[in-house]
Amino acid sequence: MSRPLARAFYARPTLEVARALVGTRLVHEHPEGVLAGRIVEVEAYIGESDPACHASAGPTARNAPLYGEPGRTYVYLNYGLHCLLNAVTEADGRPAAVLIRAVEPELGLDVMRRRRTRGGATPPPDAALCRGPGNLTRAFGITLAHNLGDLVHGPVTIHRGRVADAAVRWTPRIGLTRGEDRVWRCVLAESAAVSGPAGWVTRGLARPRPARAMADGDRRRDAGRGRQRPRC
DNA sequence: TATAGGATTGCC
DNA sequence: GCAATCCTATAG
Numbered sequence: 001m002s003r004p005l006a007r008a009f010y011a012r013p014t015l016e017v018a019r020a021l022v023g024t025r026l027v028h029e030h031p032e033g034v035l036a037g038r039i040v041e042v043e044a045y046i047g048e049s050d051p052a053c054h055a056s057a058g059p060t061a062r063n064a065p066l067y068g069e070p071g072r073t074y075v076y077l078n079y080g081l082h083c084l085l086n087a088v089t090e091a092d093g094r095p096a097a098v099l100i101r102a103v104e105p106e107l108g109l110d111v112m113r114r115r116r117t118r119g120g121a122t123p124p125p126d127a128a129l130c131r132g133p134g135n136l137t138r139a140f141g142i143t144l145a146h147n148l149g150d151l152v153h154g155p156v157t158i159h160r161g162r163v164a165d166a167a168v169r170w171t172p173r174i175g176l177t178r179g180e181d182r183v184w185r186c187v188l189a190e191s192a193a194v195s196g197p198a199g200w201v202t203r204g205l206a207r208p209r210p211a212r213a214m215a216d217g218d219r220r221r222d223a224g225r226g227r228q229r230p231r232c
Numbered sequence: 233t234a235t236a237g238g239a240t241t242g243c244c
Numbered sequence: 245g246c247a248a249t250c251c252t253a254t255a256g
Contacts, residue, residue, distance in 0.1 A: 080250030
């Protein structure tokens with residue numbers, strides 16, 4: 001198998017990293033075998049001025065990984081139920097990360113199906129095994145123990161892969177109560193493994209909830225930070 | 233110390 | 245539509 005992406009890949013502006021991550025391959029080498037799949041959906045969380053970023057209230061014990069070395073993982077427990085996987089980005093000291101939201105399964109499908117099957121039920125279709133950030137970590141066996149792991153040295157790594165600019169779409173992030181104005185979700189539009197309400201955004205439809213007017217505070221805090229906008 | 237709420241998911 | 249489930253941040 002190819003070598004993991006180097007640390008320099010992550011030490012860049014977060015929207016650039018987010019775009020570049022679509023099409024790469026997420027790999028988890030563990031005792032049960034190798035799990036792998038193509039990343040098809042990500043979201044950027046950038047800095048203390050981003051109200052949805054865990055660094056929005058400044059440094060705390062939980063968000064310490066965001067402030068640390070790029071190329072490491074930030075895994076946290078969401079809703080007390082799901083472990084969500086982030087790749088830490090930007091220079092050391094700048095809190096930012098890319099949330100990995102969906103993957104197209106390629107290797108280790110049998111293990112993924114087992115992990116994603118509850119009770120005696122039939123497993124989800126292949127395209128749904130790693131669709132959604134919580135489903136993805138469950139299928140890949142990624143837990144809180146992987147927090148602050150190193151994507152350069154494993155056991156969880158990310159490997160080279162590309163998709164054409166024409167194949168990706170930028171949309172608002174999903175499931176937030178704040179920071180919905182930022183168009184920082186990047187998806188491989190054609191992929192059946194992309195999460196979110198059926199037909200939403202990947203086919204250019206409207207957002208699921210009407211956008212709330214941006215609060216004055218958000219606008220003000222935004223002024224300081226450099227404009228980071230996707231080119232497509 | 234108490235409590236509200238969250239980068240979700242799946243079932244009613 | 246809503247419960248599950250628990251840690252974090254924030255208020256008292």
